[in-house]
Amino acid sequence: MEGCACEEGCVGYCEGCVVMDAIPLARTRLGEAEHSAVGRVLTSGRLARGPEIAAFEAEFARFQSQSHACSIASGTAGISVVLAALGIGPGDEVLLPALTFVGSVNAILACGATPVLCDVDEESWNIDPNDARRRITSRTRAILVVHLFGLPADLAECARIAAECGLELIEDACEAMGAETSLGLAGSVGTAGVFGFYPNKVVTTGEGGMIVTDDRELHERCQAIANQGRDQRGHFVARGHSLRMTELGAAVGRAQLSSLAPRLRERVEIAERIAASLRELPVRLPCGTSRARSWFTFPIVLPDGSQRSRIVEAMAARGVETAPHFPALHRLGAPYAWLEPEVHTPVAESVGGRLLCLPLWEGMESVHLARVADALREALK
Numbered sequence: 001m002e003g004c005a006c007e008e009g010c011v012g013y014c015e016g017c018v019v020m021d022a023i024p025l026a027r028t029r030l031g032e033a034e035h036s037a038v039g040r041v042l043t044s045g046r047l048a049r050g051p052e053i054a055a056f057e058a059e060f061a062r063f064q065s066q067s068h069a070c071s072i073a074s075g076t077a078g079i080s081v082v083l084a085a086l087g088i089g090p091g092d093e094v095l096l097p098a099l100t101f102v103g104s105v106n107a108i109l110a111c112g113a114t115p116v117l118c119d120v121d122e123e124s125w126n127i128d129p130n131d132a133r134r135r136i137t138s139r140t141r142a143i144l145v146v147h148l149f150g151l152p153a154d155l156a157e158c159a160r161i162a163a164e165c166g167l168e169l170i171e172d173a174c175e176a177m178g179a180e181t182s183l184g185l186a187g188s189v190g191t192a193g194v195f196g197f198y199p200n201k202v203v204t205t206g207e208g209g210m211i212v213t214d215d216r217e218l219h220e221r222c223q224a225i226a227n228q229g230r231d232q233r234g235h236f237v238a239r240g241h242s243l244r245m246t247e248l249g250a251a252v253g254r255a256q257l258s259s260l261a262p263r264l265r266e267r268v269e270i271a272e273r274i275a276a277s278l279r280e281l282p283v284r285l286p287c288g289t290s291r292a293r294s295w296f297t298f299p300i301v302l303p304d305g306s307q308r309s310r311i312v313e314a315m316a317a318r319g320v321e322t323a324p325h326f327p328a329l330h331r332l333g334a335p336y337a338w339l340e341p342e343v344h345t346p347v348a349e350s351v352g353g354r355l356l357c358l359p360l361w362e363g364m365e366s367v368h369l370a371r372v373a374d375a376l377r378e379a380l381k
């Protein structure tokens with residue numbers, strides 16, 4: 001192992017040395033606001049269905065310029081609740097990109113509908129609207145558009161197809177908190193948008209998610225399904241689940257949302273610096289390092305023929321955590337192999353086989369960026 005790059009003259013990854021601490025893929029910045037939010041809830045003694053949930057939903061809806069927001073236990077649960085609330089179930093087909101996190105497809109499977117995988121665009125890695133159009137049948141009910149790695153998909157074209165073909169347009173905006181499109185913020189364009197708040201995301205509640213919509217009836221059905229099928233008066237109006245967020249999660253989410261604007265700006269700056277530090281390397285960088293993208297990780301595409309698992313291991317040995325995200329859904333392993341479409345999705349398969357996510361988090365310093373670039377350079381040799 002080479003000597004440490006810090007000024008202390010240590011060898012290897014020295015303990016307690018900021019410079020050489022392992023660099024995680026994601027790191028949540030939790031400050032005074034989050035700590036006092038948790039304290040406020042504990043002091044109140046009210047841990048469920050209280051004022052923090054109500055306030056978080058109102059503040060989130062306002063941020064997204066939507067009439068309604070429904071908090072939920074996870075992003076995956078949010079997508080499946082929206083589908084169920086739209087009456088989508090067995091016998092119905094839902095189009096989605098073949099390249100996405102498994103939660104997108106698990107949500108469709110959870111409500112009994114059939115996922116139909118579409119290819120993605122070579123540049124954006126988001127759903128290719130032309131390919132989606134070709135896969136529409138008489139059973140298609142919805143397009144689940146995913147804004148992969150925080151880059152908004154082609155919403156204008158997807159909305160056009162949905163309107164022409166009488167389909168619902170649902171946005172999986174779990175990775176795209178704060179991303180801007182010409183039609184509004186990601187998540188606020190379709191019939192409903194869903195966000196995920198896992199700790200690798202820009203806004204976190206630990207576990208959790210949010211559904212936003214302008215459709216009051218849809219919102220009320222989502223609320224009921226997430227709350228054992230009961231409406232606000234306690235009447236049973238749907239088949240339900242128990243998928244509520246906690247007061248603690250909502251309080252943390254409010255603190256995270258209130259600091260969002262500067263944090264998004266910091267992430268854009270870090271992404272731009274990472275891109276600059278990798279410019280010489282033979283990897284494909286994500287398109288668009290501008291404000292239009294929300295950055296929760298930094299995805300790259302490795303050169304053809306690279307052994308991704310070897311690169312992950314080599315970087316881990318240098319103290320840099322990476323993730324081989326995401327393979328195409330039908331390449332995830334036996335439980336998902338049957339999803340393989342008859343008409344192939346070559347771009348999703350090719351990009352998905354070579355994607356590698358690099359660390360990106362608030363507070364990353366030049367020394368971290370240099371170590372990530374060095375580790376990648378060495379691993380590619």
Ligand SMILES: Cc1ncc(COP(=O)(O)O)c(C=O)c1O
Nearest residue numbers: 074075076101103104174175196
């Ligand atoms: C594209 C996408 N869809 C859905 C989800 C929902 O995930 P979770 O159920 O873990 O909140 C996520 C992830 O975190 C995601 O990245």
